[in-house]
Amino acid sequence: MGIVENIRSLKLEVKIVEARNVEVKSSLTTLFVRFYLHAGNNSKIELNTAEIRSRSDKEVVIWNQSFGLECQGNETVVEELKQQSVVFELRRRNTTSFLKKWSRSELVGRGNISWKSMIESDGMEIERFVVMDETKDRVLEDCDKPLLLKIALKVQASKPVKSKSVEDLCECRDCRRCNCLDYEAFVVACALAGI
Template identity: 80%
Template structure:
C-alpha cells in the first residue's frame, strides 16, 4: 500500500506597476524595485525589476513588470506563508559611475505587504499602493506627498494528492495490472546507480 500525502500547489504572481512621488536629489540615476519572496525553511528569494532612468520632470515611474513563482507544500507551509510579508525596496543606482552595472545601489524607500492579506482577500488577489518609508539619508527631495509603490499580488492554489510507493509495493513481475512497469524500471535503474 502507498502513503497518500495531500499537497498544495501555489502559484504566485507579483506585478510591479509604478512608483509615485519620486523626486530624487543630486545626480542622475536609475531606479529599480527589489523584493523578497518567502521560499520556506527561513529562506527568501531576492528579485529585481528592470532599471529605469529617473527624471526630475516625472513624478510617476512605470515598470508594469510581472514575476511568477510556483511551488508545492503541505498545509503547514501555507500556514507559515500567512505569517510572512513581501518586502519591497525602491532602490537607485547612480548613472555617472563607469562601472554602473556592478556599483552598489542605495535604498530610497522600503515597504511591505502581508501574504495573509492576499490569501484572505476576495479571489486571493490584490492591487494597491504601498507607502514606502524613506531612508535616514534623505535621498528624496522634501515633498509633502508620501512615496508610493503600486503593486499587484495574486495567489492561485490547487490541491494535489501524491502517492508515495514503498519499496515493498513494487511488483517484481511485469504482467500484473497493479504496478506500473515504468516505476519498476526507474526503481531498478536507481538501485543500479546507487550501487555504483
C-alpha cells in the first residue's frame, strides 16, 4: 500500500482527411478507412470512418472525419507506445449485397505512421500523405500513381502527476485497522484521484 505512481495522460486526435488516386471499377462500392491503435498487453483498438460511396469520375475521396481519444498510463506505457505504429487501412465494401451492413469488407491498401515520429515531431502534430501498400486486386484502373491517404495526427501529453496513496485518503493512515466500510472503495478512490 502507499505506492505512489507517476501517471501520464495522452490525448490523441486522428483526422482522416482524404484518399487520392482512387479510381474505382464499380459505382456500387463504398470506401472507408479503418485504423488500429495499440492499447497495451498485445491488444489494439479498431476504429472505422463513415463509408463513402465511390464515384468513378473522381480520384479523390474526402472524409474530413476526426476522432478524439484519451488514455492514461505510467512512463513505461508511454515508452512502450513509442515502439508501436498507427496502422491505416483503406477498405471497400460491395453495396449490392442485400445484407451490405454485415457484408465483409476488402482491404485495398495499408500504411502506417510510427508513434515515435508523431511524438518527436514539432508540437507533436503532423499532417501528411501516407503511401498505401496496395493489395493485388488494385482499385486503380491503369494508374501508375500510388494510392495516398492524407491524415492529421495531434498528440497532447500532460505532465506526470503523483497519484495519492491509500494512506493519504484515510485519516487513520493505516487502513488495515480503521473503520473503513470498504477497503476496495479506497483503492478505487486512489485510482480516481490520480486521474
